[in-house]
Amino acid sequence: MAILDWLPTKDRLSRFGLAVDVACLVCGSDSESRDRLFAACPFAMDVWNTVLSLCGTRCAALTWDQRLSWMVGNLKGKTFRRHLKLK
Structure with missing residues (x-):
């Protein structure tokens, strides 16, 4: 829903x-949007x-579309679970 911008x-x-x-x-502040x-x-x-x-990475994306594009390009096939120390 978020990717398609269909959230209410x-x-x-x-x-x-x-x-x-x-x-x-x-x-x-500002208008609530996706x-x-x-x-x-x-x-x-x-x-x-x-x-x-916590995962040892950074992303300078400013919009949802930029962030989504960054995630698709940089996280494909990877997991952050190994970076997190969950107890």
């Missing part, structure tokens, strides 16, 4: 005519940076 985000619901507050539910929730929101950026840091 506030910006999409608004475009369908529903009266909703479009502010991002997580940070309260890109905002998965890439542009400060909280999402912190999550991505933390997870990738």
